[in-house]
Amino acid sequence: MELGLYSFAENTPDMLNNGHLQSPAERLRDLIEEIELADQLGLAFYGLGEHHRSDYVASSPVTILAAAAARTKQIKLSTAVTVLSSEDPVRVWQQFSTLDLLSNGRAEIMAGRGSFIESFPLFGLDLNDYDDLFEEKLDMLLAIRKGGKVAWPGSQHTTPIPGLEIYPKPAQEQLPLWIAVGGTPNSVARAAYHGLNLMIAIIGGRPRQFQPLTELYRQTAEKVGHDVTKLKLGVSGHGFIAENSQDARDIAYPAHSAAMNKIGAERGWGPSSRAQFDASTTLEGAYYMGSPQEVIDKILLQHEWFKHDRFGLQLSVGTLPHDKVMKAIELYGTVVKPAIDKALA
Numbered sequence: 001m002e003l004g005l006y007s008f009a010e011n012t013p014d015m016l017n018n019g020h021l022q023s024p025a026e027r028l029r030d031l032i033e034e035i036e037l038a039d040q041l042g043l044a045f046y047g048l049g050e051h052h053r054s055d056y057v058a059s060s061p062v063t064i065l066a067a068a069a070a071r072t073k074q075i076k077l078s079t080a081v082t083v084l085s086s087e088d089p090v091r092v093w094q095q096f097s098t099l100d101l102l103s104n105g106r107a108e109i110m111a112g113r114g115s116f117i118e119s120f121p122l123f124g125l126d127l128n129d130y131d132d133l134f135e136e137k138l139d140m141l142l143a144i145r146k147g148g149k150v151a152w153p154g155s156q157h158t159t160p161i162p163g164l165e166i167y168p169k170p171a172q173e174q175l176p177l178w179i180a181v182g183g184t185p186n187s188v189a190r191a192a193y194h195g196l197n198l199m200i201a202i203i204g205g206r207p208r209q210f211q212p213l214t215e216l217y218r219q220t221a222e223k224v225g226h227d228v229t230k231l232k233l234g235v236s237g238h239g240f241i242a243e244n245s246q247d248a249r250d251i252a253y254p255a256h257s258a259a260m261n262k263i264g265a266e267r268g269w270g271p272s273s274r275a276q277f278d279a280s281t282t283l284e285g286a287y288y289m290g291s292p293q294e295v296i297d298k299i300l301l302q303h304e305w306f307k308h309d310r311f312g313l314q315l316s317v318g319t320l321p322h323d324k325v326m327k328a329i330e331l332y333g334t335v336v337k338p339a340i341d342k343a344l345a
Contacts, residue, residue: 001303001344002310003337005038005329006047006080006236007031009058012318015254022319024057030322031057032068034315037326039072041333047080047110047236047312052118055259062095069103077103080199080236080312081112081180085133086119089141089158093166093175100170107170110199111138112180113187133157135190138179142194145177178234181213188213192220192231199234199312204286207237207302214306234310235302238317239288241295241328241336245281248290248328253277255318288313292335299336300343311340 011027013019022030035046046068048061058064065077077099082092092109100107113134120127136155143152144166154160179191180199191198198217202210214233222228240252253274261271281289288295299311315328 001299001308001340002044002234003299003332003340004043004045004047004076004310004312005034005332006049006078006312006314007034007058007316008049008051008056008314009061009064010055010259010316010319011057012055012255012259014319014321015258016251016321016324027057027319028064028067030325031064032071033322034325034329035068035075035077036071037329038333039075041329041337043075043329043333043337044310045076045078045108045312047078049080050083050114050119051116052122053116055262062099065107066099066102069099069106072103072106074106076106076108076176078108078110078178081110081114083114083119084111084137084141085113085130086123086125087137089137089144090161090166092141093144094168096175097168097170100172100175101168103171105171107172108176108178109141110178110180111141115182129157138190138194141177145175147174178232183210183213185213185216188217189220192217192226193224195221195224195226195231197232197234199236199310202235202237202286204280206284207235207286208284208305210235211305214308232309233306234312235306235308236312236314237286237288239295239313240315240320241288241290241292241331242324243291243331245290245294249278249281251320251324252289252316255316255320257318259318292331292339295332295336296339296343299340303344 009031013021038046048058050061052059061079096107096109136157140152140158144150149163149165150161151163152161178197178199181187182201218228240248242248280287
């Protein structure tokens with residue numbers, strides 16, 4: 001199994017440091033150091049989410065990943081996700097092809113509809129077109145990904161391409177393309193239909209309830225004629241690692257609670273409690289918060305359910321002290337990863 005990290009490049013008050021708020025430049029410097037350490041420890045990938053809000057600093061994730069490419073040697077660099085609905089597929093392809101060249105073939109695209117809607121009014125799009133935008137732009141991106149001259153007829157939300165080559169060409173023969181979903185069966189079936197890798201984000205509830213989606217993905221892909229053995233399935237979720245479970249939860253909770261309650265207030269959710277948070281950190285809960293062994297046990301248990309090929313850990317939800325994040329990455333790379341590699345060898 002490939003183990004990696006992903007981040008939304010959150011920049012919120014540090015609840016463990018008297019509410020200190022970093023400048024965007026400081027946050028980005030810390031982020032690059034975190035990616036660099038993940039690379040040194042042999043983690044497989046790092047994903048960066050696209051957001052257009054004051055509490056995140058990655059509105060242009062490929063730019064940040066390009067900076068990380070110059071400081072790393074082997075880690076795959078991805079988005080988590082590119083909000084394809086509000087992007088131009090041609091520019092997406094050009095940006096990732098450039099990143100692939102800069103990184104010597106380590107770029108990946110992870111496309112999704114996104115968990116926030118700020119990009120729609122920002123780029124003059126109608127939320128009523130939410131599904132159609134993604135479907136049409138994904139089809140266009142797939143046409144570009146085939147290579148050669150692109151003859152795209154255009155559609156309601158895209159313009160024609162009259163048989164043109166698109167440059168630059170990536171270092172890889174074909175850029176890896178993942179579809180990220182939050183649990184919608186139609187989205188899972190879409191990825192399977194196109195024969196694309198699938199990443200399922202599990203950020204609440206009981207993860208085992210997602211097992212039917214993994215079965216839907218593989219069964220649908222097989223029915224439409226794809227070689228299922230060549231498709232990759234990933235799972236991702238919130239987490240934090242410290243030497244012991246109590247420290248991990250005590251460190252992560254204040255920032256996690258503040259960030260999730262802010263989002264919850266925007267969406268009409270009720271406030272969460274420490275008891276709910278702790279319940280989600282148990283073996284069959286959604287959060288990977290605890291000691292290295294607890295995280296190992298949870299990853300392996302879920303592998304029994306999902307048989308997935310990749311696991312992505314969102315190490316901080318809300319800003320945490322940089323030194324504690326670096327320590328968590330160290331434990332992930334030096335304790336969790338070797339144990340998972342051995343167990344699944």
